[in-house]
Amino acid sequence: MNHKLDLQSTDITSLNIEKIATLFPNCVTETADGKKIDFDLLKQELSNEIVEGNKERYRLEWPGKREAIVTANIPTTNTLRPVREDSVDFDTTENIYIEGDNLEVLKLLQESYLNKIKMIYIDPPYNTGKDFVYKDNFTKDGEEELFESGQKDEYNQRLVANPVTNGRYHSDWLSMMYPRLKLARNLLTEDGVIFISIDDNEVHNLRKICDEIFGEGNFIANIVWQKKYGPANDAQGMSATHEHILLYAKNALEWSPILLKRDEKQLSAYKNPDNDPRGVWRASDLSVRTFSENCYFSITGPDGQVHWPPESTSWRVSETKFKELLNDKRITFGVAGTARPMQKKFLTEVKDGITPQTWWHREFAADTKIARYEMKDLIPENIFDTPKPSLLIKRCIEISAKDGIILDFFSGSATTAHAVMQFNAEEASAGLAQVGKRKYIMVQVPELTSEKSQANKVGYKNICEIGKERIRRAANKIKEEKIEKAKKDGLFSDFKDEQDYGFRVYRLDSSNMHDVYYKPQDYNQGTLDLFADNVKEGRTAEDLLTQVMLDWGLPLSLPIERKTVSSKEVYAVAGDSLYCCFDDGIDEDFAKEIAKEKPLRIVFIDKGFKDDTAKENVKQLLKQLSGGTEMRVI
Template identity: 65%
Template sequence: MSIDKLDLQSPDLVNANFQKLAELFPNCATESTDGKAIDFDLLKQELNHAVVDGNKERYRLEWPGKKEAIVTANLPTNKTLRPVREDSVDFDNTENLYIEGDNLEVLKLLQESYLGKVKMIYIDPPYNTGKDFVYKDNFARDAQEELKESGQKDEYNQRLVANPETSGRYHSDWLSMMYPRLKLARNLLKDDGVIFISIDDNEVHNLRKLCDEVFGESNFISSFIWQRAFSPKNDARFVSNSHDFILMYSKSISDFKIGRLPRTEEANARYSNPDNDPRGDWMSSDISVKTYNRENDYPITTPSGRVVEPPAARCWSLSKNAFFERLQDNRIWFGPNGDNTPRIKRFLSELRNEGMVPTSILLHKEVGHSQEGAQEVVKLLEGKGGFDGPKPIRLLCHLITLANLENDSIVLDFFSGSGSTAQAVMQMNGIDSGIRKYIMVQLPESTEENSESYKAGYKNICEIGKERIRRAAKKIKDETNADIDYSFRVYRLDESNMQDVYYNPQDYKQGSLDLFADNVKPDRTPDDLLAQVMLDWGLPLSYKIERGKIAGKDVFKVAQDSLLACFDKGLDEAFAKEIAKEKPLRVVFRDNGFVNDTAKENVKQLLKQLSPETEMKVI
């Protein structure tokens, strides 16, 4: 008797990458003493027009530890996310997520459920200033060795280590931290999705090269300069550093369309109507372009009789016919005296609905400054706690506009800090009654014992973030009375719900297997099991969850008929007949949840007969 088991671990990206290469280059797929392999010498030749004799110099970003970073990104994990209902708000009905834990492991767990589903990612990672911490992802050491080495040994198994400028791998350690996270994040983006990354001068040069490699140089959109300082520092040694950068990359530049900004009174004031055109105020723009086209290289005679040619190495943007059509429609401007080089008139009345093209300079008067961001947190927490360096809500709302989100898009922030991104998403929803969803991920880093946040009772950053989101939701609801999702589900990263024997039964002798009468760890709840099953089956954690009873057994219904789960014991044929009436797409039970082995096989056969579209698995 054989029933498929859920493997309850994230995808093995090494095997997936092997299959992709094997499909593209079947002649490079071979075998070695360790099994299937890629002939990399032959692959190099396939990607080169010249004969490859050996290693050649190439243009790329390299650093000590890069190969280990690639391995780190590809290693599967069997960790899980456990629901924390007591910290959540309306857990069963909300579609927003707050996840506590190491973002590398969390990103791996989200690979199937959110593959290609996230429209916008914003992150504000450690800037590597020499005074902050970075994640130490050493795949070659076990957790205890790593904790001893880092000196970070606490209840959360934090893997944050100081990275001073004197470190021999100052830039390398930071790059090794960022690379696997960006690589996994890219998988989650939709084809028309974008990522924004805040950074300062310390690593912007390396981050740009890193993103060129991960996202593709052709998918670079902009390097925004944000005027973060409210006022300059007169005590700066050389220059008052008043800006940060925000890099913007698309998943696929051909699929992405940037959002336009609302027009401002200042922008509208630049338009006027010097010739009393009945269509109203206008502004003129150049009609010459750099891309040369012989057909668009022709002389134009101005009303004063002067003959005008296109500037050197340029041509007109309009063909002769298009030019004369616009001339007849009074859309060509030759200046007040009719003697200037022709320009085309752009009418304000025709541009109002198009919005404004964004610029790469973000002024604090338009999008806020760092002091504003800090004050927003302090005000929400009523002066009892704060956060170092939160981004202002106006800035994040600006980025959300540029990302051109659909009404139901998902926004991900896996360095979520105090939760500014979550507040910005709710605020945008409050304006237009949208149903945009957020996923916040944050390591529960301990707050400093002498900090105001610690004194106010916030023992880690996640406690600040969750409380900030709760209070921001109340504030937005009071101000807008919008009917939107103000709630969120909390999940916490933990070791698998399953005993080690579940993954490696070959490591145990037959006699010792009796010690594991149950695959599931004794402290795990049905809620815990459901979350791990949803992740393994590729179902979004935001799906609506309903609880009920069928034939006297507790069941979970996920997104109506997407999944039906029952982790009770004593399941039999009568239960299977009731389940079949629901016609679920998927069902999952505990392996030892049946009355006996015969009942397990009978349940399987009954479901095949009564609900043939239902897929059954056990854990």
């Protein structure tokens, strides 16, 4: 270790570069002089306009990259609206299902879920030439964009085909992925991770953009998943029987994998043929493939046979250490005493589990065939072609999330939600975890099903309808299995299922507030009258409540209670964290009553006050009677 003093002051520049790297890892690049800040990219990160730059540097470039960065930075005026009729246990559940373009949704979640997501799993389009990608062109008029990209107004889709013949085949895919991953990184906890399924078409490019966004040092692994057994004989070239799952951490120094439980086969390797009082053990090779002169010596066995390390190797311990192990009866020469020396590894002394590996075979994480059977078991009609097996995602959860929120913003058939519920149920049944420790957020654009598809024929008009129905049926199946197990175990009379099987549905929509397109000089009494009520027609109090929660950075899963105060309807979020009242006729009497509740925050609509005098008086009364209450008006 070097103990010399540097004899120089702190390198402030290097410290500042590291600070910037924490906030904007993609802005740190390599130059001839070492690690430097890419000021062009940093300017781009701090600007809503495209910043030009042409310096040579080591990084991945493609046509549209700067637009992709701007796309992530441009704020959205959209909001989410609750859909009670599609939800299950809306008032009590902490799970969320969101219908809408995931780019817009990720922007809306930035305040409420900043640094709060424990794990992300996504299965994005693989860019096989047959996939659809999102077209995020913010520079064009909304209607023009809808027309050009073939979107449907009622679903606000942004999906366009991306054939191999497209001149921007890779570029369009990268421009779709980059802003979404940038926004996703912000949501992860410091010890959070993201798993991204991908095949060979774009794994090389995905690795590069993830290195930029998450930082090269936060790459954890490229997991190879055996997605099927046996070759596809109609494949051109080699038959692909694997996919990749890239694993990145928000901060690799803060994350370590949860060890996997040993299965019966692994436990069977531990035996106790010599009745050692320390319990079962397995024999471990005493040699290593590297050579160390200090660890190269002969060992004489009980039968007099002399043992040396294999050629070009040595023992893993010194001669002194070996004698200590021998005296402690930690060396075995086999039952007959004639075998090569091995070290005893006692089960009670090894780690509580197995370190995860990067090769996930079918037996460990299921395959696509099992995934299809699993889907058909829930919904017998063949309505979804490419689901992932829930066991695959359960493995991701198993090594990364004992609790917390799990996000999937390419939700598809909602396999991730299924996996979360199933894993929670299994652990609760085994007494290994509190019920409902993990929660999920699913995000899926309501992509229309083809009119010729089986899904469409049996009534599923878009992918979201499939995902929501799968969650409902999976929840019912898990409930039934738990009841059957309780009956079998003779515990049915005491059985109490406290697991959260519900989900709140929200749908992406335009703002609840009217857009003002006029310049001040263009106003007249007629136009002012249009905005006497700044809330759009048809928007409900719950719509407004959701937008307020998002604007104030409150999680959508918080408990919501309806109260009546002075004959006005009041929404109380998370106890006294937030009160909202969107009724008319708000006056001093109401302020005096609500002040007794002492909410931390309270929100009204501008037109809700009895008059301008009442608005000011309510504000002053709240200051006087409930000094800790922050009042806002929309």
